[in-house]
Amino acid sequence: xxxxxxxxxxxxxxxxxxxxxxxxxxxxxxxxxxxxxxxxxxxxxxxxxxxxxxxxxxxxxxxxxxxxxxxxxxxxxxxxxxxxxxxxxxxxxxxxxxxxxxxxxxxxxxxxxxxxxxxxxxxxxxxxxxxxxxxxxxxxxxxxxxxxxxxxxxxxxxxxxxxxxxxxxxxxxxxxxxxxxxxxxxxxxxxxxxxxxxxxxxxxxxxxxxxxxxxxxxxxxxxxxxxxxxxxxxxxxxxxxxxxxxxxxxxxxxxxxxxxxxxxxxxxxxxxxxxxxxxxxxxxxxxxxxxxxxxxxxxxxxxxxxxxxxxxxxxxxxxxxxxxxxxxxxxxxxxxxxxxxxxxxxxxxxxxxxxxxxxx
Amino acid sequence: xxxxxxxxxxxxxxxxxxxxxxxxxxxxxxxxxxxxxxxxxxxxxxxxxxxxxxxxxxxxxxxxxxxxxxxxxxxxxxxxxxxxxxxxxxxxxxxxxxxxxxxxxxxxxxxxxxxxxxxxxxxxxx
Numbered sequence: 001x002x003x004x005x006x007x008x009x010x011x012x013x014x015x016x017x018x019x020x021x022x023x024x025x026x027x028x029x030x031x032x033x034x035x036x037x038x039x040x041x042x043x044x045x046x047x048x049x050x051x052x053x054x055x056x057x058x059x060x061x062x063x064x065x066x067x068x069x070x071x072x073x074x075x076x077x078x079x080x081x082x083x084x085x086x087x088x089x090x091x092x093x094x095x096x097x098x099x100x101x102x103x104x105x106x107x108x109x110x111x112x113x114x115x116x117x118x119x120x121x122x123x124x125x126x127x128x129x130x131x132x133x134x135x136x137x138x139x140x141x142x143x144x145x146x147x148x149x150x151x152x153x154x155x156x157x158x159x160x161x162x163x164x165x166x167x168x169x170x171x172x173x174x175x176x177x178x179x180x181x182x183x184x185x186x187x188x189x190x191x192x193x194x195x196x197x198x199x200x201x202x203x204x205x206x207x208x209x210x211x212x213x214x215x216x217x218x219x220x221x222x223x224x225x226x227x228x229x230x231x232x233x234x235x236x237x238x239x240x241x242x243x244x245x246x247x248x249x250x251x252x253x254x255x256x257x258x259x260x261x262x263x264x265x266x267x268x269x270x271x272x273x274x275x276x277x278x279x280x281x282x283x284x285x286x287x288x289x290x291x292x293x294x295x296x297x298x299x300x301x302x303x304x305x306x307x308x309x310x311x312x313x314x315x316x317x318x319x320x321x322x323x324x325x326x327x328x329x330x331x332x333x334x335x336x337x338x339x340x341x342x343x344x345x346x347x348x349x350x351x352x353x354x355x356x357x358x359x360x
Numbered sequence: 361x362x363x364x365x366x367x368x369x370x371x372x373x374x375x376x377x378x379x380x381x382x383x384x385x386x387x388x389x390x391x392x393x394x395x396x397x398x399x400x401x402x403x404x405x406x407x408x409x410x411x412x413x414x415x416x417x418x419x420x421x422x423x424x425x426x427x428x429x430x431x432x433x434x435x436x437x438x439x440x441x442x443x444x445x446x447x448x449x450x451x452x453x454x455x456x457x458x459x460x461x462x463x464x465x466x467x468x469x470x471x472x473x474x475x476x477x478x479x480x481x482x483x484x485x486x
């Protein structure tokens with residue numbers, strides 16, 4: 001029965017009992033939480049095909065009796081580790097692709113060493129990616145390669161595709177990839193050229209420290225870290241919640257430093273001059289116009305992406321020169337689009353149906 | 361069973377959620393102003409300089425104590441990773457050579473055939 005306050009008094013004893021049980025569980029699980037290390041991430045069996053400084057190329061061992069002819073190269077964002085796409089069995093994008101019959105390679109990054117502060121955009125676009133593509137071709141014995149780029153990995157893939165339009169890239173898939181950097185409002189304001197002296201920063205620190213990258217991501221939603229810790233405490237009795245929290249929290253805080261010269265170019269060419277959107281971008285003197293990309297392309301964007309807002313990504317499809325191109329907007333945020341329980345139901349099946357028909 | 365309107369725990373959770381949204385929205389508006397950018401970069405520039413100076417000092421201190429710095433430890437870890445990578449590369453080259461010579465690949469299961477067709481073209485989804 002509801003009292004005049006609207007509270008259901010009959011249900012209160014049950015609710016109190018349930019909350020007391022949860023409080024006990026919180027104490028027990030809380031101790032477990034601090035004394036355990038969390039789930040092992042990125043454990044899908046793989047071989048390191050090549051490693052050079054900040055760059056590593058993995059080949060994942062096939063999990064299907066028969067695979068598609070065209071291998072897939074995943075290009076990870078340079079700010080974060082690739083294991084977001086290979087969390088745990090059942091929640092691994094890589095495992096999903098392998099089970100669906102794809103031959104999967106990943107270009108992943110580790111922290112650039114101090115002496116790698118001089119790595120430039122040219123090194124990433126004209127050296128690292130082409131080198132990995134050549135190695136994928138040699139390892140698989142196939143000329144064609146499909147490329148999947150996540151976030152800034154998508155930007156690097158776009159630059160690569162627009163500079164090498166004659167192949168061997170056969171298909172291009174971008175996840176949450178910005179091209180109009182004016183529309184990344186907060187990042188744009190943080191790096192306002194009137195106040196942000198990128199030369200001074202890079203010249204004094206060399207590689208841009210991961211704490212700075214992490215802080216700028218966290219400032220996009222300043223209350224969310226505190227609230228997520230409150231939610232963790234409330235749900236610490238729930239093993240599934242805790243497992244998921246630990247996976248994503250570990251990944252989100254495992255931010256990489258950025259090579260100084262590379263960061264300087266990102267700031268000046270992309271954040272300040274918006275060259276990719278304005279069709280004036282070049283890398284190592286080679287023009288990188290998006291209209292040069294003529295291969296089939298899929299762009300997946302997230303409805304509630306606070307890192308790459310839709311406004312920053314929406315012009316990509318229109319600017320690509322392909323006839324076969326599609327944008328798909330799915331529910332979720334920047335990370336939940338590609339990883340976690342929702343991605344399993346939404347993005348991954350969509351990607352499989354799109355890529356499968358173009359991988360023979 | 362309590363519903364969300366009468367459940368005090370659900371009300372608390374809703375309140376926390378609303379506070380998060382409200383604070384994020386308020387902070388975003390504040391951070392979009394040029395004044396914020398100016399203040400942030402002034403503080404950030406000074407902090408970056410101070411951090412660099414402190415790092416250099418600490419490195420000298422650790423050197424005098426004959427102890428490795430965090431950077432050096434990270435460097436060793438990265439080098440170990442690179443060695444692992446090169447071992448992987450050697451393994452992969454050996455497998456490739458072995459495959460080219462017609463023998464079974466060393467320590468690697470044979471690769472499946474590249475004959476898969478998508479389900480829409482009659483391929484079986486396993």
